[in-house]
Amino acid sequence: MSRLFFYILSLICLWSGTTYSQELGLNFLQKDQLFNGRNPAVPFPKKTVIGLPDVSGNLYNESGKLGNFYSSSNGNMVLNLETWWKSLERKNYDTDAGWSVRTFYFGKKFSHFQFGISHSVEGDAYFQYNKDLVGLIAFGNYGLLDREPLAKTQPLSLTPILNTQAYQSFALDLAYLINDNWSVGITAKYLSGLFSTKSSIQKFDLDIRDPLVIKADENWSIRSADLIQSFAIDSLKINRTVNTFGTHPGVAFSAGAFYSSDQLKIGAQLRDLGFIHWNGVEYSRSGTTEYPGLRIDNLLQTDAGIFNQIKDTLKALISVKKNAASFNTAIIGRLILDGQYALTDKWELGGAFLYRFNNYHSYMRWAASTVFKPAHFFSIGGQVAIDSYHKLTTGLFGSIRISVVNLYMSLDQLPVLFDARNSSRFGANVGLSVMW
């Protein structure tokens, strides 16, 4: 089981490590930069734009800082689950991650019209856990019994949730430039799913009070497509092959509106309303298990194969039902509202709001920014944001232009640069574009 847990954690962290975010910094540069996730209604800065690789990602771990669960010992970094467990309260914790890699973007602007096409690979992951689950992994059922008083009096409710998906996206952006101030745009995406896992766990109660009896009350299912190769309570094999393009098709749409004047910029966009249809399998277990060991009516007649019988019985006991399953997953949608006011030629103030939905939990974020443009080829800004987890972050963003090449980047949590161990979140975006 611990192996399974570590797989889940690792998957989430692996996908989230490539930086990007729900961070909002680049929205304050969206008139000048061609970053991934840009409002489709915003006119291109130039007549011809080419987006080069753009990588973004975010990770949020509600249970706190990285330093809560690892420590340093003799120069080695040690993942200390006990420390982590001690830091947790009796509630559910979220670990949330998202990422996107744009491979290319090509756009052309005409007098009242512009279009763009692009390709990207995107994904997200969500993992919910609680103190008992971490405790179980950290100490085992026998060890936890000594440490957790509640475990001696009642079953533990684990109910972990794991949702994740990744997909390719081919997008077509169209925008109508109504006049010098107003423009509207839409995006249509064809999606091809790479893999998905979606869990539905109504109940996963584990009673560890008697170490000589396995007692569980379960009602859960995990639907997966091209991610889990095999699954049992004690093992998990990950699929390492890439499926054929179009095996899991989907569509998504975005729409936006943008107002721009010399002093004011206001944008609104509703992004990624869509879904992917997956053809996969469903792993499930339902019912109550109570196993006190291999029943032998006369122990004096035990035969040589008893250990193997026990192994076989345990395997059968933890077997997971597997069925073919088709299912849909929603693309995480976002509503982004932003506005900027130019105080001077070099200073702008801004604000933005993000509402993310179609995820396990909805999420909101408010950001305030200041942008400083000392030269036409260089911009830098700072932002302060707060989100629905009541986490306050301070970030930086900026861009630099050399001839037709633009480099932009954003980071929503400055302390990460100095001491990652004291951070519970991380979101960033970096990319290149060419425009003329």
Add this chain to the structure above:
Amino acid sequence: MKSTHFLILFLIILSGCNIKDVSLHSDAEWAFPLINGNIKATNLIRESTSDAELIISQDGSLTLKYTGEVLQLTKRDIFTPIPGGIPIPMLDTLVQITLPNVNNVIIKRSVLNQGNYMISYSHTRPENIKLQFWVPEMSVNNEPLLNIFDIPYKGILPVSGTSSKYSLNDIVLKPINNKITLRYIGTNEMGERFKITAGFFSFDQIDFKYIEGYIGQNVYDIKKDSIEIDFYTGISGDNATIDDPKVTMTAVNSFGFPTKALINQFVVETNTGSVNFQSPLLDAGLTFNFPKVTEAGQSKTTNYVFDKSNSNVKDIFNTQTRRVVYDIDALSNPDQVQDSTYFVTDSSKVTITVTIEFPVKGTVKQYPASKIFDVDASPLSDLEEGGLLIKTTNLIPIAADMQLYLMDKNGQVFDSVFALPQTLIMAAKTNALGVSTEATIHTQVIPIPVSKIASWSTAKSIKISAWFNSPSNNLPIIVSARDDIQIQVGFIGKLKI
């Protein structure tokens, strides 16, 4: 990719730092059940005393019963067929014969079985004659036994011959004063009577289906036997006592005459010698019931029970006991009743069975038992470290110290789980009668040291040795059929991730 590799990657990515060494620090101790088994007291006793039969009474009480061979005496053993072969001459037309006294038996009435008789003759008369032969004391189907022979003259003298064989089967013989009479009449065609020159009566053997008459005093040898007692094997001193052992001698008799057992030997052989079995019953003599003439075909049973009230049985059964040896003969008509009518049928027999019963009530100290189990212990190699958690719920009023020996493919012990035997099973609580009233739960961990996992996983068999102990107050306890031990075994410890 191993999970630890994922973790390393995870931490590197999260931290954004150049971290050279990352490891997982986990002391997770897992527990899961392996076995949920049961040992009934009856199975445990059967395993410990393979020579005994375990008797379960209706009230659940248990008795170990050692049974000797069935000693048997049949009619064939005491009354052999009378061999024939020598012709009895008939010197006159009436010859009286006294029957031989076989085994002190004087026949008053009998039914013959099998065998044949013949008549031989010789005469010198040149004519056809008729010869009539009969035995007045013999009859068939309530008709006197009569044989008539027509003997033709063929021109050659003397005329000699022998009749066909006539069956003796089912002929009723009623000797008078133990005598029978052979008679004949010879006549010619004109009816004139005459004596023949020579006549002989012969038979191949005479056997009896039924004999009724006087049966005198005879000693019949019944073979010697012994009963092995394995209850005390492996123990010494006063480490096992049986509260009320019993020895029972059972005779089932269908002979129709009184019989008395002659006890030539009845001893308990021990490690150091032998001890005589003593009882006033033996002194008085053991006689066996028998059916009366009117009850022919029936069997009568006689039981002699020797217990602590009428014998030294409790004293002579102890940890030194190895076997009981007995040599019994049977004496017929012990009182020599002269004017008696007894009987023997063809199927008459007497069987004598000796049983020794140990009610499972008493005390034991360090009572040993062991059993070897074949195992494939290779799954142990999946363990990192830990132990076996054993929980026993014992309703048997006996505790057990145990040791587990690990054996290689040649059956050689190469290690033991404990340095010294450990008490893994605690005795159930008992009432004043020694009957268990409440199970005792005991939990213990058997460690599997890291350093021994590799060697223990090569074990091919495990010898479990147990030493049983009744409560230390030395009061006798009673083990009943409902008593059992529930044994739960689980693993606790770390697994290889």
